[in-house]
Amino acid sequence: MPLKIAFQGEPGAFSHAAVHALFPDDEALPCASFEDAIVAVQAGVAARGVVPVENSLYGRITDIYHLLPDSGLFITGEHFVRIEMNLMGVRGAKLSDITHVQSLSVALGQCRRFIHDHKLATIAAADTAGSAREVAEKGQKHVAAIASRFAAEVYGLDILARNIEDAAHNTTRFLVISRTPETPAPSVARVKTTFVFRVRNVPAALYKAMGGFATNGVNMTKLESYMLDGSFTATRFYADIEGRPEDRPVQLAFEELKFFTDEFRVLGVYPAGTVENGTPHK
Known part of the structure; x- marks a missing residue:
């Protein structure tokens, strides 16, 4: 099922x-x-x-x-x-028919050159797929949407121009x-661990908390900070590292981190993906 x-x-x-x-x-x-x-x-x-x-x-x-x-x-x-952006219109429409383009503002911003070169008026909408649905429902030949190839298939639209985004990357x-954690099998070579923490209110706490990862050779691939409950003094950190919590270098790094934190929690241990193997959606 x-x-x-x-x-x-x-x-x-x-x-x-x-x-x-x-x-x-x-x-x-x-x-x-x-x-x-x-x-x-x-x-x-x-x-x-x-x-x-x-x-x-x-x-x-x-x-x-x-x-x-x-x-x-x-x-x-x-x-x-x-992410590959596509211009799509109702069945039978041609690129020369299009005067207006509708999509999420972020998607419109990622296709500025194409929109400028074709002198299209923009219509900001809530999302890409919703724009494709609205274009299909209204049936106007002069209005197109910017969305995924998948959206064109779902809503029965013709793709008028492919890969129109400014940046290929x-x-x-x-x-x-x-709801439950899933431990990667031992055969999985590349594993990431994601965790959140909040450092104690002592001088150089973040510097000291991070030191264990450097001295134990643990590669940290992401460190983000954000305020808690709108407070300028309460900050939580979100981090990704390469490795498993049971790896000895990671254990040592976590021990040092916990000494300088008021909060520490592992959010997940999972197989690492690769950008090269990412699925292109046109």
């Missing part, structure tokens, strides 16, 4: 495409917001969720950093998707989340 996999967005969104790539035999469950996707997993409505955490052009997805640590869910995987990193 197919499982339900929650994602934020409408059918045809890039997150939907990531779900399809990761869990092709399961049922994608669209959710209106990141909160709704997380609640669906928490409540058992969905077996897993797939959420974006950062994009190579847009940067981090701030909501995820605030929602995930206190959700009680665990990261069980990561997946990189190369546009890639989004997605996390797979679940």
Whole structure:
């Protein structure tokens, strides 16, 4: 029986495409917001969720950093998707017919050169897939959407121009989340551990907390900070490292880290993905 996999967005969104790539035999469950996707997993409505955490052009997805640590869910995987933007219109439309283009403001910004060169008026919308759906529903030949190839398939639109994004390296990193942790098999060579912590209010606490990773040769691939509850004095850090908590160098680094922290929690241990193996979605 197919499982339900929650994602934020409408059918045809890039997150939907990531779900399809990761869990092709399961049922994608669209959710209106990141909160709704997380609640669906928490409540058992969905077996897993797939959420974006950062994009190579847009940067981090701030909501995820605030929602995930206190959700009680665990990261069980990561997946990189190369984002390729496409211009799509109703059946029979041609590129020469298009005068207006609709999409998420971020997507419009990533296709500035194409929009400028074709002298298109822009219409900012809530998301890419929703724009594709609206273009299909309204049936106007002069209005196109910028979205994924997957969205064109879902809503029956013709792709009028492919790969129109300004930067070819546009890639989004997605996390797979679940109610229970999943330990990677010993045969998995490349493993990441994600954790959150808050340093004690003592001088040079962050510097000292990080020292254990350097002295024990543990590679930290990400360190993000963000305020808690809007406070300028309470800061939580979110970090990714290469390795497993049971590896001796990681154990030693964590011991030193905990000495300088008021809060420490592992969010997940999972196989590391690679950008090169990310699935391109045109």
